[in-house]
Amino acid sequence: MDVHGGGSRLVWHDLPDRVRRGIEGLLGSPVRETRSAVGGFSPGLASSLTLADGRVVFAKAVGEQTAPGSAELFRRERRNLETLGVRPRVSRLLGAYDDGDWVALVLEHVPGRPPHPSDPVERAAMVRAFEDLVDRFTPAPVDAPTFAAASSGALDAWSTAPDDRGARIDPWVWQNMAQVHALASRWRQAGIGETLVHGDLRADNMIRTPAGEVVIVDWTDIRVGASWLDWAMAVPSMCLFPGTPSAERLFNESHLADQARPSDVTSIVAAVAGYFLCSSVRPAVPALRAVRDFQRAQGAVAADWLRRRVEAGLV
Secondary structure, rough: OOOOOOOOOEEEHHHOHEEEHHHHHHOOOEEEEEOOOEEEOOOOEEEEEEOOOOOEEEEEEEEOOOOHHHHHHHHHHHHHHHHHHOOEEEEEEEEEEEEOOOOEEEOOOOOEOOOOOOOOHHHHHHHHHHHHHHHOOOOOOOOOEHHHHHHOOOOHHHHHHOHHHHHOHHHHHHHHHHHHHHHHOOOOHHHOEEEHHHHHOOOOEEEOOOOOOEEOOOOOOEEEEEEEEOHHHHHHOOOOOOOOOOOOHHHOOOOHHOOOOOOHHHHHHHHHHHHHHHHHHHOOOOOOOOOOHHHHHHHHHHHHHHHHHHOOOOO
């Protein structure tokens, strides 16, 4: 499994002619070279574009039929980026194309690659980026839904799962389902705060530049909640990299972990485990072939982290 994401992406010449012409019209220059990005799960285009005038930009594009629902996600990201404007560590929107079927976002090109959490230096840069965003985004500088409102349904998975398949993936969860459900049911209260959070922070939503700085991309899910939420929810994906510290140690590498009530963190971990494990047993998504395996792997990390916190009395 590719821990930075996976799936087959569209390339530039897969796009309809009108979409390519629309993007080039936004840029005012023809595209001469393209290179597909590493990471993420979108089946749409995600490529750096080298233009005839020498500029390099990043473009992402998807059609309604490519992956149902993805075009609306791009529209939401466009609105979020327009609201955020130009800010440090945030990918900058240069323009957008939308013909009602295909949606394309053109962003400032950030040279680099997703960081590796198993590398202490790169992990420290990720922590600095996360903490810097929290400093800049507390209190939330723009309007956004609360974490509770935006996450309803997704983090209620243990309550709405049609059967016990998600629990059976992890024997400890299944044996302690009543306690797990009780812990997870408190996630709304646990996540209350005044920080604007990314909402989908993972290693593949970060780019480490050649200078060692980290920029955050894919701003589809901004919401307002506790300052430590992004880092806690990022931990399961980061722990999939061989050589990364344990979930608890990784979470505590950020000083903001000290600001979180232990019981609140445990509630969020319980709810996140439910989301990943229950999602992983749903029918496969043809356009996102790797996503169920990725959810299952993160669910296993979250469930193990939850077990250790419960055994340590952090409830």
